[in-house]
Amino acid sequence: MVQPTAYIPTSEFSVIAAELAATAKALHARGWLLGTSGNLSAVVQRDPFLLAMSPSGVDKGELSAEQILLVDADARVVDARSKPSDETLLHLEIVKQRQAGAVLHTHSVWNTILSDLFADGGGLTIEGYEMLKGLAGVKTHEHREWLPIIENSQHMPALATTISAVLTQHPNTHGFLLRKHGMYSWGANLREARRHIEILEFLIETVGRTLELDRSRL
Numbered sequence: 624m625v626q627p628t629a630y631i632p633t634s635e636f637s638v639i640a641a642e643l644a645a646t647a648k649a650l651h652a653r654g655w656l657l658g659t660s661g662n663l664s665a666v667v668q669r670d671p672f673l674l675a676m677s678p679s680g681v682d683k684g685e686l687s688a689e690q691i692l693l694v695d696a697d698a699r700v701v702d703a704r705s706k707p708s709d710e711t712l713l714h715l716e717i718v719k720q721r722q723a724g725a726v727l728h729t730h731s732v733w734n735t736i737l738s739d740l741f742a743d744g745g746g747l748t749i750e751g752y753e754m755l756k757g758l759a760g761v762k763t764h765e766h767r768e769w770l771p772i773i774e775n776s777q778h779m780p781a782l783a784t785t786i787s788a789v790l791t792q793h794p795n796t797h798g799f800l801l802r803k804h805g806m807y808s809w810g811a812n813l814r815e816a817r818r819h820i821e822i823l824e825f826l827i828e829t830v831g832r833t834l835e836l837d838r839s840r841l
């Protein structure tokens with residue numbers, strides 16, 4: 624194994640890398656990171672800025688701590704072992720905009736379906752559910768969560784610019800959807816980001832299944 628660069632607190636990076644690998648396994652087991660889909664990151668240090676990031680093209684069910692990469696604020700791999708995820712730029716934008724400590728991106732069946740179903744309205748409203756209280760800062764089920772939906776693109780710099788504008792426009796959202804692609808959520812640390820992903824995946828599936836039941840009754 625190639626060690627991270629000398630000025631990195633190696634033990635801290637190793638701990639974060641192990642936590643990211645364990646998170647990938649857990650989310651894969653839920654069916655939210657099948658194949659090589661999705662990606663994960665966590666801030667290692669802010670000055671100079673370093674992000675632990677999942678690599679490109681690795682099956683998330685088999686991702687090991689040794690495969691986690693370190694990237695800088697410009698999405699360059701610090702120790703150049705392999706290529707980071709194409710979506711690293713999006714993670715960096717979210718970290719910058721939200722001062723996030725970790726960012727998670729899932730490709731679940733339900734977030735993919737709803738990201739298309741509600742795309743024409745520009746987003747999806749989730750309100751009235753007790754589970755909303757699992758989102759940071761939400762104190763009551765009467766909360767109204769707006770999940771913006773952004774058109775998918777393979778051009779990451781342009782997509783990062785769009786995401787920046789959407790996050791500025793919606794300062795209270797805990798996540799967003801990319802159309803026919805997946806969901807992004809984040810948190811002050813990896814634990815909170817994982818909680819947000821679980822809560823939002825639960826709520827999205829609940830909305831989807833409710834619509835399905837309503838339609839089957841017609």
Ligand SMILES: [Zn+2]
Nearest residue numbers: 661728804805
């Ligand atoms: Zn993706």
